Each structure stands twice: as structure tokens, then as C-alpha cells.
Amino acid sequence: xxxxxxxxxxxxxxxxxxxxxxxxxxxxxxxxxxxxxxxxxxxxxxxxxxxxxxxxxxxxxxxxxxxxxxxxxxxxxxxxxxxxxxxxxxxxxxxxxxxxxxxxxxxxxxxxxxxxxxxxxxxxxxxxxxxxxxxxxxxxxxxxxxxxxxxxxxxxxxxxxxxxxxxxxxxxxxxxxxxxxxxxxxxxxxxxxxxxxxxxxxxxxxxxxxxxxxxxxxxxxxxxxxxxxxxxxxxxxxxxxxxxxxxxxxxxxxxxxxxxxxxxxxxxxxxxxxxxxxxxxxxxxxxxxxxxxxxxxxxxxxxxxxxxxxxxxxxxxxxx
Amino acid sequence: xxxxxxxxxxxxxxxxxxxxxxxxxxxxxxxxxxxxxxxxxxxxxxxxxxxxxxxxxxxxxxxxxxxxxxxxxxxxxxxxxxxxxxxxxxxxxxxxxxxxxxxxxxxxxxxxxxxxxxxxxxxxxxxxxxxxxxxxxxxxxxxxxxxxxxxxxxxxxxxxxxxxxxxxxxxxxxxxxxxxxxxxxxxxxxxxxxxxxxxxxxxxxxxxxxxxxxxxxxxxxxxxxxxxxxxxxxxxxxxxxxxxxxxxxxxxxxxxxxxxxxxxxxxxxxxxxxxxxxxxxxxxxxxxxxxxxxxxxxxxxxxxxxxx
Numbered sequence: 001x002x003x004x005x006x007x008x009x010x011x012x013x014x015x016x017x018x019x020x021x022x023x024x025x026x027x028x029x030x031x032x033x034x035x036x037x038x039x040x041x042x043x044x045x046x047x048x049x050x051x052x053x054x055x056x057x058x059x060x061x062x063x064x065x066x067x068x069x070x071x072x073x074x075x076x077x078x079x080x081x082x083x084x085x086x087x088x089x090x091x092x093x094x095x096x097x098x099x100x101x102x103x104x105x106x107x108x109x110x111x112x113x114x115x116x117x118x119x120x121x122x123x124x125x126x127x128x129x130x131x132x133x134x135x136x137x138x139x140x141x142x143x144x145x146x147x148x149x150x151x152x153x154x155x156x157x158x159x160x161x162x163x164x165x166x167x168x169x170x171x172x173x174x175x176x177x178x179x180x181x182x183x184x185x186x187x188x189x190x191x192x193x194x195x196x197x198x199x200x201x202x203x204x205x206x207x208x209x210x211x212x213x214x215x216x217x218x219x220x221x222x223x224x225x226x227x228x229x230x231x232x233x234x235x236x237x238x239x240x241x242x243x244x245x246x247x248x249x250x251x252x253x254x255x256x257x258x259x260x261x262x263x264x265x266x267x268x269x270x271x272x273x274x275x276x277x278x279x280x281x282x283x284x285x286x287x288x289x290x291x292x293x294x295x296x297x298x299x300x301x302x303x304x305x306x307x308x309x310x311x312x313x314x315x316x317x318x319x320x
Numbered sequence: 321x322x323x324x325x326x327x328x329x330x331x332x333x334x335x336x337x338x339x340x341x342x343x344x345x346x347x348x349x350x351x352x353x354x355x356x357x358x359x360x361x362x363x364x365x366x367x368x369x370x371x372x373x374x375x376x377x378x379x380x381x382x383x384x385x386x387x388x389x390x391x392x393x394x395x396x397x398x399x400x401x402x403x404x405x406x407x408x409x410x411x412x413x414x415x416x417x418x419x420x421x422x423x424x425x426x427x428x429x430x431x432x433x434x435x436x437x438x439x440x441x442x443x444x445x446x447x448x449x450x451x452x453x454x455x456x457x458x459x460x461x462x463x464x465x466x467x468x469x470x471x472x473x474x475x476x477x478x479x480x481x482x483x484x485x486x487x488x489x490x491x492x493x494x495x496x497x498x499x500x501x502x503x504x505x506x507x508x509x510x511x512x513x514x515x516x517x518x519x520x521x522x523x524x525x526x527x528x529x530x531x532x533x534x535x536x537x538x539x540x541x542x543x544x545x546x547x548x549x550x551x552x553x554x555x556x557x558x559x560x561x562x563x564x565x566x567x568x569x570x571x572x573x574x575x576x577x578x579x580x581x582x583x584x585x586x587x588x589x590x591x592x593x594x595x596x597x598x599x600x601x602x603x604x605x606x607x608x609x610x611x612x613x614x615x616x617x618x619x620x621x622x623x624x625x626x627x628x
Contacts, residue, residue: 026477261469
């Protein structure tokens with residue numbers, strides 16, 4: 001097992017390197033130079049050439065790559081082209097936690113809905129609630145998250161006025177507990193929108209995992225020796241059924257990040273997703289590169305943790 | 321077909337015990353088709369999808385309006401007998417855009433699937449069939465593409481091109497989404513490779529190409545068809561999402577996704593439901609129908625899998 005973990009971590013390093021090369025290569029494939037979008041005909045062309053030279057854009061590609069990577073490691077992703085030359089890291093810092101909080105709300109919603117309902121469905125298959133849950137997961141997987149978000153705004157926020165439709169806070173004059181509640185209130189709709197597809201997936205997974213475990217010999221043994229249903233569920237069934245679910249969560253990072261780009265746009269939520277999309281539209285490559293690298297690292301770390309977790313908690317799996 | 325009276329001559333006693341009489345003497349495809357037709361949801365899915373495809377083909381018969389034609393005096397009109405679903409912010413008929421938009425959404429969905437399938441089958445079968453170093457190389461590359469979220473990678477590549485056309489759009493989506501299919505095909509090839517019929521084919525001197533295309537792909541057709549079907553749904557959602565945020569098929573070309581873009585304005589969202597709810601429902605219904613078909617195919621090809 002330890003051998004596997006060490007080998008798994010060793011694979012992680014070249015993957016990280018390859019990721020940075022891909023991100024860098026994509027930005028170099030961009031047509032023209034970063035100034036194309038802000039070309040002002042009144043300014044002499046030589047000014048741009050000087051600026052390019054100063055930024056090192058005329059150096060050989062490998063030199064540019066190493067300069068980018070070595071400063072990126074220190075958390076310096078250069079300056080934004082569009083946002084008044086502000087350091088990219090500052091722009092990311094402001095929005096980073098917004099997206100993390102949104103992801104936590106989405107995951108929280110996913111888990112508190114999907115796990116209990118999945119367990120109930122498996123213990124009472126073909127019951128009314130089981131059919132309802134199956135119907136819900138079909139719909140949840142088929143509805144595009146932006147359409148769900150728009151419907152949520154239309155009904156819950158415009159028609160009924162229960163939730164705010166956009167932003168993170170109502171005003172700046174609140175603080176303490178009030179501010180916390182206000183922020184949560186703002187995150188509920190985007191959080192549910194972001195977590196919907198995951199909820200549908202996990203519910204189906206949970207149901208089939210619990211059904212699988214309930215059919216196994218050791219559950220029959222536990223029941224045969226007179227264990228109560230409650231204990232069978234908590235001590236034997238859930239422990240085994242949750243392993244694949246928790247592992248799956250390691251791979252959920254990518255889904256959440258991709259979903260956040262669109263969800264944040266619908267709710268006008270100031271997170272990394274909206275920053276990324278703005279940067280794409282404005283061809284602000286320093287931001288695009290920084291975010292692509294950060295997203296990629298998140299996903300690689302998520303996959304790494306999932307693999308390590310799986311090898312630790314499930315000794316039945318052999319690696320050689 | 322009346323199955324009760326069909327009795328096949330090779331109806332030997334040991335078969336009648338565990339198999340019903342109408343399953344004997346049928347090819348695996350016929351059996352799969354039979355199981356598929358018994359699945360109500362799958363049949364509903366097929367009927368729904370056929371209706372949507374027919375409606376998109378019959379678009380000129382169902383509306384007299386040109387979906388790209390802006391009438392400056394008819395901006396944001398509510399539904400009327402002239403414009404069944406009203407008009408959008410540029411004075412274009414919503415009903416016509418919905419019908420013609422279905423063409424583009426479906427064409428993009430199916431062609432992106434097809435393109436992805438080609439890449440996936442080629443890389444997956446090479447990887448699974450040859451194994452070893454080639455497999456390692458292809459799989460590391462797959463991991464790398466999977467390390468970036470689909471949307472992030474697609475958007476980054478899209479920012480590199482000046483004008484997005486439908487062909488270019490389909491190419492970019494396919495270039496980003498082949499890894500999952502490649503992994504699935506590789507997986508089934510890895511297990512098929514060890515089976516006797518492959519050894520048999522090799523022992524009579526069949527070429528690698530022949531073994532892959534004539535012997536292994538037909539045996540892996542179940543997972544390939546199922547995943548290809550589900551992929552159409554994923555592609556339709558991807559297209560609509562990208563078009564919605566303005567990074568997909570550009571205006572005035574209608575697609576279900578870019579019809580929803582107008583709902584980003586709170587005023588349209590609140591007051592003109594007829595502009596954005598119909599295309600959203602169209603995406604939902606189409607994707608639902610395709611997912612029903614995909615699940616039906618999965619159960620039909622592999623009857624043991626219907627738990628999930």
C-alpha cells in the first residue's frame with residue numbers, strides 16, 4: 001500500500017509539469033500578442049515593441065516558459081492586461097474564497113440530499129419515494145445547469161422573492177452574524193444549481209451501492225446473529241457503501257469548477273468562474289493561464305487524494 | 321410479432337429450462353432489440369427524439385418566418401397569431417428560431433459525438449490492443465486532458481480562434497471530450513484481448529487491423545453504442561451552455577443555447593418567459609429522451625447492469 005501511495009505521488013509530479021507546459025503552450029498559440037485587443041491607433045507602434053521587449057515576449061519560448069513557471073511557483077502570475085495592470089494574484093485572491101464557499105455549499109447540498117435519499121431508496125426499492133428519487137435524478141442529469149438557475153431565479157427569487165437573484169451580499173452595512181446569514185442566503189440558489197447534477201449522480205450511486213452491500217453475505221451473517229436493522233445499517237452497510245462515494249468526491253472537483261463557470265455567470269456571482277470567463281472574452285492571457293493552472297492543480301490533487309484514500313480504506317484492493 | 325407461436329427447431333431441452341422459448345435461435349442483436357423494445361422509457365425516448373428530429377426537418381412547413389430575419393418594428397412582441405411565441409430583442413420570430421435552432425443543436429450534438437467516437441475508437445483500440453508503452457503513453461495523455469475541466473479547456477481553445485463556425489466548434493468540442501470514451505473502449509479491449517477468439521484470429525494470420533475491426537469492435541459494440549448515445553446528450557448540453565455564455569455558435573444563427581442568452585437580462589427573464597422557457601424545455605426534453613434511449617440500450621446489451 002505504501003509503495004502504491006509513493007508511486008502515485010511520483011506520477012503526480014510529471015503530471016504537474018505536463019499541465020504547466022500545456023497551459024503555457026495554449027497561451028502561446030494565441031493569435032498576435034496580448035496587446036491586440038487594446039491596440040490604440042493613436043499610439044506609436046514602437047511603444048508596443050518596447051513594451052513587448054520589456055515584458056520579455058521576444059525571448060526564446062523555453063526561456064519564457066521557465067520565467068513564467070518560476071514566478072508562478074512563488075505565486076506571481078504577472079499582471080492583468082485588462083484590469084489596469086493589477087497583479088493577477090490579487091484579482092484571484094479577491095474571488096478565490098467566493099468560489100470555494102460556493103463549492104462547499106454545493107457539496108453540502110449534494111451530500112445531505114443524495115445520501116439519505118439514496119439509502120432510503122435502496123432499503124425501500126420500488127416505493128413511491130424511490131420512484132420519485134429516480135425521476136428526480138433523471139431530470140437533474142438532463143437539465144442544463146444554467147436553465148435550472150434561470151428557472152430558480154424566475155420562480156424563487158422574482159415570483160416568490162425568497163432568495164436574492166445575484167451577488168454575494170445585499171449591502172456593506174451588515175456585519176458579524178447578520179452578514180454571515182446574508183451571505184449564506186445569497187449562496188443557496190447558486191449552490192443548489194451547482195450541486196444539482198452531482199446530487200442526481202450521487203443519489204443513483206448511493207442507491208446501487210447500498211443495494212449491492214445489502215445483498216452481500218456478511219450482511220446476512222450480521223442479521224442472522226440477531227443484529228438490529230439500525231446497527232446493520234450503520235456498522236456494516238454504510239461503512240462499505242460510502243467508500244466509493246467518498247472516492248467519487250475526489251473527482252468531483254473538475255465537475256464543480258466547470259459548473260462554476262456557467263453557474264456564476266447566471267447568478268452574477270463574483271468568483272473564479274466569472275473571472276475566467278471575463279479573461280477569456282478579453283483575451284487576458286495572464287489570468288487565463290493562472291486560472292487554468294490552478295484549476296488543473298485542484299483536479300490533480302483531488303484525483304491524488306481519491307486514489308490514496310481508496311487504497312487506505314479498502315484493503316481488499318491489491319496494487320502491484 | 322406474435323412471439324407465442326414462434327417455435328424454433330433447435331429448441332433443445334436444456335435450453336428451455338432457463339431461457340424462455342422466444343430467446344432461442346436469435347442473434348445477440350435481435351435479443352438486445354427485443355429487450356430494448358420492452359423498455360417503456362426507452363421507447364418513449366425514441367418516439368420523442370423522432371418527433372423532435374421530424375419537427376426540425378419540417379421547420380419550413382411549420383413556420384413562414386425566417387429565423388434570422390429581424391423586423392425592426394416587431395421587437396419583443398408577446399405571443400400572437402402571427403408570432404406564436406412572440407419575437408426576441410432583435411425582432412426575430414421565436415417559434416421559427418426554436419424550430420431552426422433544433423437543427424443546429426442536433427447537428428452539433430450528433431456530429432460532435434461522431435467525431436469524438438472516431439478519436440475514441442482509434443486511440444482506445446490502439447491503447448487496449450497493443451498495451452505496453454503505447455498504452456502508457458496514450459493513457460498519460462488522456463489523464464492530462466482530463467486534468468483540465470471540459471469547459472475550461474474548451475473555452476481556452478475557443479479564445480484562440482477569431483471566428484467560431486459550426487465546423488470549428490464541433491472540432492473543438494470533440495478535441496476536448498475524447499478521453500472518457502477512449503478509456504471505456506480501452507477497458508473493454510483489454511479484457512477482449514485475452515479471449516480465445518482473438519488468439520484464434522491471430523493464429524490463422526489475421527492482421528492487427530482485421531482483428532481490431534472485424535473481431536474486437538463488434539464484441540465491444542455494447543459499451544461503444546451506449547456511451548456514444550449518452551454522449552450526444554452531453555454534447556447538446558455542452559453546446560447550449562457555451563452558446564448561452566456567448567462562446568458558442570454566434571448570432572444570428574439560432575441554437576437553443578443562444579436563444580437563452582437573452583434571459584441573462586432580468587427584464588427579459590421576468591417579463592418574457594416565452595423567449596427563454598421554450599428553448600430550455602426543448603433542451604431538457606431532448607436530453608431526457610436521449611438518456612432514456614442510452615439507459616435502455618445499456619440494459620438491452622447487458623441485462624445484468626440494470627441496477628444502476
